Amino acid sequence: MPAMTYSEAAINHTMDSRSLSVVQDDNGFVRVAGPCSVAMEIWLKGNTDVIAGAIVRTDGCSTSVASGSMATEMAQGKNIGEALKITRRDVLDVLESAR
Numbered sequence: 001m002p003a004m005t006y007s008e009a010a011i012n013h014t015m016d017s018r019s020l021s022v023v024q025d026d027n028g029f030v031r032v033a034g035p036c037s038v039a040m041e042i043w044l045k046g047n048t049d050v051i052a053g054a055i056v057r058t059d060g061c062s063t064s065v066a067s068g069s070m071a072t073e074m075a076q077g078k079n080i081g082e083a084l085k086i087t088r089r090d091v092l093d094v095l096e097s098a099r
Helices: 008-015 062-075 080-084 088-096
Strands: 028-033 039-046 051-058
Touching: 008 062, 008 088, 039 062, 051 062, 062 088
Parallel strands: none
Antiparallel strands: 028 039, 039 051
């Protein structure tokens, strides 16, 4: 089996997650289960125009932490419609682009 390598972005988002924090004054919530049955919960702050902040909690591995952190970073500044279009592939593409 080949050794698994992580991109610089994935390592950075694992070691310094942008959005693992205490949830306060959220006004949106989503819970998703990943392909490996990992739960990810995301709380949003903002209004119908712009997502001003996002916080993630996951019970997953370092890849899940990095993916959640990147997804919340990608969603901030977007409206709900734009954020809903962010796919797993989009998140992985951004994380893998720093190889």
